[in-house]
Amino acid sequence: MAQVAQLPKFVGSLLAALERRLPGALLDVERVPGIDMPNYRVAVAAEQFAGRDHHARQNIVWDVADEVLSSDGRLRIASILTFIPSDLDSEE
Numbered sequence: 001m002a003q004v005a006q007l008p009k010f011v012g013s014l015l016a017a018l019e020r021r022l023p024g025a026l027l028d029v030e031r032v033p034g035i036d037m038p039n040y041r042v043a044v045a046a047e048q049f050a051g052r053d054h055h056a057r058q059n060i061v062w063d064v065a066d067e068v069l070s071s072d073g074r075l076r077i078a079s080i081l082t083f084i085p086s087d088l089d090s091e092e
Contacts, residue, residue: 010073011040017068018061022046026085032078039078045085057082 007015007029015027025046031038042061049057061080069077 010069010076013068014042014065014073014077017064018044021060021064022048026088034076034078037076039076041078041081043081043083045083045088047085049082049084054082
């Protein structure tokens with residue numbers, strides 16, 4: 001995913017909270033078109049996700065989002081993708 005040069009404060013707050021909850025996680029953000037304003041897609045790769053299914057991973061990241069974002073902020077997060085770092089290794 002491409003890095004966003006200037007992140008809105010709510011996105012920065014989410015990333016900081018994810019870093020606290022998942023130390024060592026790799027985080028990336030992509031700006032995506034929204035109806036009235038841009039939205040953001042977040043990718044999180046963390047060893048802490050190992051052995052957890054998709055639902056459990058999503059619960060972790062959205063619980064963090066619920067703690068730090070307003071309802072408007074949550075609506076502007078288009079998705080949060082979750083991986084373990086080995087998912088990102090390519091075999092080329």
